Amino acid sequence: MKKHLLIAALSVLTAALLAAAEPQPASPTEEAPAMKAQEAKVLVVYFSRSGNTGAVAKELAAGLGADSEALTEQGTDWSGVWGWITAGRAAWKEETSSIEKLKKEPKDYDLVIIGTPIWAWNMTPAVRAFLTIYKDDLKKVAFFATEGGSGHEKAFKNMEALAGKRPVATAFWLEKEVKDPEKLREKMTTYVADIKKTLPPSTEL
Numbered sequence: 767m768k769k770h771l772l773i774a775a776l777s778v779l780t781a782a783l784l785a786a787a788e789p790q791p792a793s794p795t796e797e798a799p800a801m802k803a804q805e806a807k808v809l810v811v812y813f814s815r816s817g818n819t820g821a822v823a824k825e826l827a828a829g830l831g832a833d834s835e836a837l838t839e840q841g842t843d844w845s846g847v848w849g850w851i852t853a854g855r856a857a858w859k860e861e862t863s864s865i866e867k868l869k870k871e872p873k874d875y876d877l878v879i880i881g882t883p884i885w886a887w888n889m890t891p892a893v894r895a896f897l898t899i900y901k902d903d904l905k906k907v908a909f910f911a912t913e914g915g916s917g918h919e920k921a922f923k924n925m926e927a928l929a930g931k932r933p934v935a936t937a938f939w940l941e942k943e944v945k946d947p948e949k950l951r952e953k954m955t956t957y958v959a960d961i962k963k964t965l966p967p968s969t970e971l
């Protein structure tokens with residue numbers, strides 16, 4: 767009889783312990799509020815004198831769902847033949863131009879993509895100014911350029927040195943490729959995919 771009582775008591779105790787260990791459904795008021803997916807923030811910053819780099823920047827920002835902002839200069843006039851000559855000379859001499867403060871804050875972005883036309887096998891003075899001023903605000907960078915024929919390799923190397931960090935991806939478009947929608951899109955698809963691979967996957971919280 768004593769043995770039966772002991773077994774019964776142990777059974778009740780085990781059942782009670784198992785019930786306590788089972789996860790209890792949370793009451794509706796205790797549930798965590800639903801949070802939105804967290805996307806990596808990407809900013810496209812570019813300079814464009816005659817529109818090619820701007821056209822690429824626009825497609826790129828659309829492809830990535832990124833913000834974009836053009837660099838604007840004060841006190842320079844690169845228009846006409848004389849403007850072309852002084853622009854080439856300024857880039858060759860690795861000068862910076864005076865740029866207006868950006869409306870967007872580069873430090874708020876996970877990745878800043880910087881686009882430049884190639885001038886005298888180098889970046890433009892406006893992009894040099896941007897990297898000089900904002901380099902400490904850049905978490906990660908990527909570069910792109912448009913050019914007539916050559917110069918992006920040297921420009922990217924100089925941009926990397928100024929930024930003090932390796933770009934996660936680079937791409938360039940020849941002028942004629944910018945004007946050919948199929949070619950523009952073809953290179954864009956690869957560049958966007960390369961960049962997306964470097965971004966953290968969005969997390970549902």
Ligand SMILES: Cc1cc2nc3c(=O)[nH]c(=O)nc-3n(C[C@H](O)[C@H](O)[C@H](O)COP(=O)(O)O)c2cc1C
Nearest residue numbers: 814815816817818819883884886887913914915916
């Ligand atoms: C002053 C100046 C210098 C240039 N130097 C080069 C060069 O060294 N190599 C090259 O391939 N293209 C050169 N180009 C051509 C530009 O890189 C090309 O037209 C570019 O797509 C212009 O971009 P944008 O329309 O955004 O200003 C030069 C253009 C200018 C105005």
